[in-house]
Amino acid sequence: MPFVVRLAGGILGAAVLAGCTGHDSAQDQLTLTVSRGNCGSAWETPPSGAQKVLVRNVGTVTTEVDLIDPGTGGVYAEVEALAPNTERTMDVTFGKSSYAFRCFAEDTDAVTGPTIQVTEGSPPASPAVLPISSQDLSGAVGAYRGYVTKGLKTLADQTAALTRTLRAGDVAASRAAWLRAHLAYERLGAAYDTFGDFADQIDGLPDGLSKGVQDPEFVGLRRIEYGLWHGQPPKTLARYGDQLGTAVAGLRAEFPSARTDPNDLPLRAHEIMENALQFELTGQADQGSGTGRATIQANLDGTQAVLDALGPLMTKRYADWPQIAVWIAKTRELIKKQDGTAMDRRRLNAAVSQLVEVLAPIAAIGDVRRTS
């Protein structure tokens, strides 16, 4: 039989409790026992303050357990994927609010346990966050895919122009055409393997190839960059332009039928700039052009597209959402101010680093959750 029972913390806990009023000690531990179709029952009102809830799955299927505000459905805490015969601790700071546990056993409808009301203390320090379902994200995913589709068209045009320019043989014109094509790609926000194998063909780095920049598998925009800034005649690079065009066309052809995992979008909110920090701000990706700062600007455009798509879902769920615009603006301003002192550089490091900090919660909030 499922139960929730408030356990005094053993003999010692009981002894300590005896000297207390019974409401102000943090020594008690709630234990919640769940199984398919059951999400605890009849729990005693916990005292306000920090508590550890032991959640135990005695059933036969993996279950997610959320502590929710039954009034709104907002989530205070969660234990994800609790396997049968396992237990996890849920850290909760109870405040003046109503609470209930909600269990999502695999292949089973959600079950909500009884509601309790904590009547003491201040309201919870962090309010419950409304979970986001796959359905909730479909509009955002659609908007973002629209942005990428348009961007891919631009990329295809710029790639074709680059290849033509390479064939014509002028170095300065080729470099300019390369930058336009490269930024068109970077604006897509293609961080961390978003485009799978196409990403390597379009913008792969020589890192990880056994012969480095000499490796025959080093192709795409970065290979052209390497050539254009290492004295290789543009005409000899045209073949890389052709290959690039093929890869971009392949990606364009495949994209409409490729599914975008809704989870990817909230993740990308910080991953594009994590990628920019790791490869562009460090200069690690640079193959000679020294255009890392322009790339970061393009990555900010890509991030902004993700944020625009997610905005309607996030503004109510993420209290620090306005901070994002502040740090994006600051980053953009510092990128433009390119006087190169060590202090300026540290300012830019600080802005990008703070930006990824304020972007990171979007991934946690936007992680797709069951709501029923």
Add this chain to the structure above:
Amino acid sequence: MSSNGTPRRAFLWGALGAGVAVGATGATLPTRAEATAPDPVVPFHGIHQAGIITPAQPHAVHVAFDVLTDNRAELTDLFKTLTERARFLTAGGTPPDPGISAPPTDSGVLGPTVPADRLTVTVGVGASLFDDRYGLANRKPKQLTPMTTFPNDHLDPAESHGDLSVQLCADNRDTVVHALRDIARHTRGAMQMRWRYEGFNSPPRPAGTPRNLMGFKDGTSNLDTNDAALMDRMVWVQHNDQPWTTNGSYQVVRRIRMLVEFWDRVSINEQENMFGRRRDTGAPLDGNHENDVPNFAADPIGSAIPLTSHIRRANPRTPQSDDSRILRRPYNYDRGVDTVGNLDMGLVFVCYQQDLQRQFEAIQNRLADEPLVDYIQPVGGGYFLVLPGVQNTEDYLGRGLLT
């Protein structure tokens, strides 16, 4: 697990969650086989910051930051954030669970509950913080200058100076690393690391004062930190041109590389004459035991302890030199290989004093061109004023400076 399903440990964590460190309540808890060992806590609040007269913990990191806030209000926020993080980290406890609203608030490096582990967080300010950025020029104490370049120095500008210094010391290295990550995470947009030194203290070999990486006991005749009157005279800022600095202390941090391969090729007599002490026992060359007090007056021409030896130049033990003594709190460092295949190791020299010019600089000037300089290279560091202590939960680091 115990029969009622509630591990004993959970009780302890519960107590921690309420903001009470185990070390503070340990005495009231009955001894239990399952109880964790007491977690030693160095109190954060006090009129002085901890980490100065605190007995040196085995592990340290010294970091200098450049402050990047746009204005004084943001600078105040930075000091408040630093204070909050230091208060939590030095007490230990369970970091709050953000639920689904954010990634975990703690790195988890020290497990689900952060132990205090005798962590101290000691924050200082450098001369550059008093430039025109925050309107603090009229708060600058006269003696706080950028670190002097001494004749035998080889300073790298990228590794020197800084707006702010943070010294983190603890019983374990992971605690120090955890604290640094926590502080950096909470202050990324407001300050960035300029340089950082990792240090360790060796255990006594076999007894007495720990040895440096030249093999000599280092710090035998240090100031007695239990002597409060001496600390007031030598370490804590008392009478000065900026009253807000009272109960602060001036900090010198210098990375002094030791050319250990060269040193190891030097005869023992030459080594001992350079220091003025025996390498094996640490005794002064006119004595038998580590704690024997050298009698320079009885050896005016340096036949036992050469006049140029380190201990004689650093502390001539005359009435005139008495008030130039410093509180030394150094750490050994060991960090990689140089371009010619030699080890980069040496000393993170750290000392505290009431007056930089009267104390550290006077000593440094006496040491100029001592024979030891051929075997060492000061390569970076800075001068900082360690701020007065945070007195209670309402107080914050730098309050006297900013208000």
